[in-house]
Amino acid sequence: MSLGTSLRVTKQRQVLLDELCKVRSHPTADELYQMVRRRLPRISLGTVYRNLELMAENGMIQKLAVGGTQKRFDGNAAPHYHVRCLKCDRVDDLDLSLELDVEQKARKHTDFTIVRHSLEFAGLCPECC
Amino acid sequence: MSLGTSLRVTKQRQVLLDELCKVRSHPTADELYQMVRRRLPRISLGTVYRNLELMAENGMIQKLAVGGTQKRFDGNAAPHYHVRCLKCDRVDDLDLSLELDVEQKARKHTDFTIVRHSLEFAGLCPECC
DNA sequence: GTGTCTGCAAACCATTTGCATCGGT
DNA sequence: ACCGATGCAAATGGTTTGCAGACAC
Numbered sequence: 001m002s003l004g005t006s007l008r009v010t011k012q013r014q015v016l017l018d019e020l021c022k023v024r025s026h027p028t029a030d031e032l033y034q035m036v037r038r039r040l041p042r043i044s045l046g047t048v049y050r051n052l053e054l055m056a057e058n059g060m061i062q063k064l065a066v067g068g069t070q071k072r073f074d075g076n077a078a079p080h081y082h083v084r085c086l087k088c089d090r091v092d093d094l095d096l097s098l099e100l101d102v103e104q105k106a107r108k109h110t111d112f113t114i115v116r117h118s119l120e121f122a123g124l125c126p127e128c129c
Numbered sequence: 130m131s132l133g134t135s136l137r138v139t140k141q142r143q144v145l146l147d148e149l150c151k152v153r154s155h156p157t158a159d160e161l162y163q164m165v166r167r168r169l170p171r172i173s174l175g176t177v178y179r180n181l182e183l184m185a186e187n188g189m190i191q192k193l194a195v196g197g198t199q200k201r202f203d204g205n206a207a208p209h210y211h212v213r214c215l216k217c218d219r220v221d222d223l224d225l226s227l228e229l230d231v232e233q234k235a236r237k238h239t240d241f242t243i244v245r246h247s248l249e250f251a252g253l254c255p256e257c258c
Numbered sequence: 259g260t261g262t263c264t265g266c267a268a269a270c271c272a273t274t275t276g277c278a279t280c281g282g283t
Numbered sequence: 284a285c286c287g288a289t290g291c292a293a294a295t296g297g298t299t300t301g302c303a304g305a306c307a308c
Binding site: 109114124 | 248255
């Protein structure tokens with residue numbers, strides 16, 4: 001869990017990362033579990049959760065706390081925003097790098113030491129409306 | 130649950146709203162339960178959840194999906210942003226009305242019909258750092 | 259009186275964890 | 284050989300729900 005910890009290369013880890021990186025969707029842990037299971041039928045849900053957590057901590061992937069109840073994961077570790085469909089729950093990327101100054105602005109309105117921010121959009125995807 | 134539905138005025142509802150509105154913090158359902166229980170010892174957690182949900186739907190209060198595992202509630206129904214302390218989990222308001230154009234900007238980068246957005250800041254409160 | 263609201267307890271569901279075994283280094 | 288990783292199943296914890304009685308209107 002600390003900085004010096006290097007993760008071992010296990011089959012489970014490899015396949016999990018591979019499956020996550022090859023989709024454009026932003027799957028939940030359970031969706032990923034189903035995907036990986038096709039290649040590793042004996043993998044457990046617990047392993048999926050543990051590895052997603054570890055890989056997120058190590059900056060290899062992103063854990064998204066988007067709207068719904070389940071967390072979602074993104075194989076693209078670079079910072080970017082997301083839009084979520086209110087009807088079908090689909091989550092898309094959003095290339096909106098322009099406003100990196102929100103944190104600067106926010107700093108002027110609080111005595112908190114701002115470390116990061118999260119911005120999520122919600123609406124209707126082209127299919128749903 | 131629909132527009133025509135007007136909520137009945139019950140003691141539970143009154144006290145709950147009153148307690149929520151008189152604090153500046155952004156309590157979780159359980160914290161609110163503890164607060165209300167001092168005045169209505171027989172109220173149940175279920176009632177607290179049901180009413181918070183209903184009042185949020187009716188725009189009387191706000192349900193916040195901020196960072197952590199538990200949802201938080203805000204007696205101030207007017208749209209505004211929040212900062213959350215990464216250490217003690219305290220949540221403060223943020224008067225940052227300046228950038229109402231984020232949605233406009235976002236619209237240019239997606240084919241979703243954007244309805245709303247949520248923006249949350251995280252950092253360290255003055256007490257924690 | 260009618261239909262909503264409440265308290266209670268059980269159900270839910272995403273996620274976490276304990277433990278014995280397995281496997282990467 | 285060591286220690287992290289895994290599978291399995293049970294535990295957790297926030298939230299939801301079914302039901303019978305109580306209460307607002």
